Amino acid sequence: MRTAILLVSILTSSLLLTNITKISFAQETKKTDDPALVAPPINTHPGKEYADKTRLFQGIPGIERATNGRLWALWYAGGTGEGELNYVVLVTSDDDGKTWSAPKLVIDPPGPVRAYDPAIWHDPSGRLWLFWAQSYRWWDGRSGVWAITTEESDKENPKWSQPRRICNGIMMNKPTVLSNGDWLLPVAIWDQKAKDSIEHRFDLPKERGGNIFISKDNGNSFQLQGQTKVPQRTFDEHMIVERKDKSLWTLVRTKYGIGETFSEDGGKIWSKGSASSIPHINARFFIRRLKSGNLLLVRHNPENRKTRRDLTAYLSTDDGKTWQGGLLLDERPGVSYPDGVQSEDGTIYLIYDYSRTGDKKILMATFKEEDVLAGKPVSGKVRKRILVNQATGQKK
Numbered sequence: 001m002r003t004a005i006l007l008v009s010i011l012t013s014s015l016l017l018t019n020i021t022k023i024s025f026a027q028e029t030k031k032t033d034d035p036a037l038v039a040p041p042i043n044t045h046p047g048k049e050y051a052d053k054t055r056l057f058q059g060i061p062g063i064e065r066a067t068n069g070r071l072w073a074l075w076y077a078g079g080t081g082e083g084e085l086n087y088v089v090l091v092t093s094d095d096d097g098k099t100w101s102a103p104k105l106v107i108d109p110p111g112p113v114r115a116y117d118p119a120i121w122h123d124p125s126g127r128l129w130l131f132w133a134q135s136y137r138w139w140d141g142r143s144g145v146w147a148i149t150t151e152e153s154d155k156e157n158p159k160w161s162q163p164r165r166i167c168n169g170i171m172m173n174k175p176t177v178l179s180n181g182d183w184l185l186p187v188a189i190w191d192q193k194a195k196d197s198i199e200h201r202f203d204l205p206k207e208r209g210g211n212i213f214i215s216k217d218n219g220n221s222f223q224l225q226g227q228t229k230v231p232q233r234t235f236d237e238h239m240i241v242e243r244k245d246k247s248l249w250t251l252v253r254t255k256y257g258i259g260e261t262f263s264e265d266g267g268k269i270w271s272k273g274s275a276s277s278i279p280h281i282n283a284r285f286f287i288r289r290l291k292s293g294n295l296l297l298v299r300h301n302p303e304n305r306k307t308r309r310d311l312t313a314y315l316s317t318d319d320g321k322t323w324q325g326g327l328l329l330d331e332r333p334g335v336s337y338p339d340g341v342q343s344e345d346g347t348i349y350l351i352y353d354y355s356r357t358g359d360k361k362i363l364m365a366t367f368k369e370e371d372v373l374a375g376k377p378v379s380g381k382v383r384k385r386i387l388v389n390q391a392t393g394q395k396k
């Protein structure tokens with residue numbers, strides 16, 4: 001056990017586990033007067049009110065790829081920024097990202113409830129999960145992770161399950177599947193204060209942190225496994241890596257860049273959080289185990305650590321101790337929030353947003369490991385600034 005793991009961490013995790021009950025993914029959402037707990041309609045025929053020309057803001061994307069090559073991308077939009085008018089948009093491409101559909105699905109909860117911070121992920125069986133957070137206005141102190149699934153991600157118009165609420169919190173990054181088959185979901189309860197007291201309906205101090213939920217039955221049920229705490233964390237946006245020695249490494253967004261914490265017992269107890277050696281800014285990053293066994297890290301590479309620019313990909317062959325290469329994907333200020341997936345042939349698809357209220361673009365890049373190591377295109381697979389979507393709405 002690492003010396004940095006404190007007794008207080010053990011007591012805190014034990015208390016959390018005794019207070020969180022197992023949540024069945026099959027159970028129906030109970031009737032409630034709380035609008036944030038009401039399952040929203042899943043709109044698979046979005047009308048003109050969701051057209052590109054109506055959107056004044058959009059960003060925070062995710063991407064997945066079906067076995068037949070079909071790409072899926074999602075993000076959230078609505079209103080002039082983050083707030084109760086936000087909704088989730090899903091689009092698809094069947095030509096490797098050269099062209100993209102209009103919105104195929106929209107999740108837009110009625111009333112003063114926002115749908116935001118979505119994630120998209122294929123589980124080991126090939127089932128596609130669409131996750132999103134749902135909160136009363138901007139932040140009600142609790143939020144909640146919701147999901148729908150489909151077994152038909154290879155089709156242009158798949159059938160989706162009914163929405164289910166998994167737990168309190170926000171999960172905007174992909175789950176991690178451990179070598180033993182367990183799934184870990186990185187779910188956060190923010191420390192941030194709401195904009196007013198009416199909005200902030202819940203105070204959940206024991207749940208605040210970078211929580212780790214686990215499923216041991218392929219997503220049928222979930223329960224709290226443990227909680228990470230990193231000093232100066234901000235929105236968490238944490239990502240979990242299982243290292244080759246089976247220990248877990250979680251990276252967390254912080255005010256100064258990226259913090260880290262470790263677990264030796266499958267995520268129940270975590271070491272005292274500290275600053276990582278990875279240079280970054282206060283923004284989302286992306287880290288993922290590739291099919292080769294190497295780790296991919298996509299982060300900003302700014303000189304002053306304040307500007308969201310110079311989105312760059314790196315590789316590690318030693319479980320994150322050192323990083324190699326450096327493929328610059330987009331150098332412009334205003335690029336942010338990378339998410340990615342790798343195809344069977346090793347091509348990496350990386351999505352991100354650019355100028356959320358200006359150009360309002362969702363962009364994609366493709367590349368391979370050899371491009372990252374070389375720091376320049378060498379594989380013939382490098383494509384940059386591929387347009388997934390551009391909103392064109394203007395304030396009146």
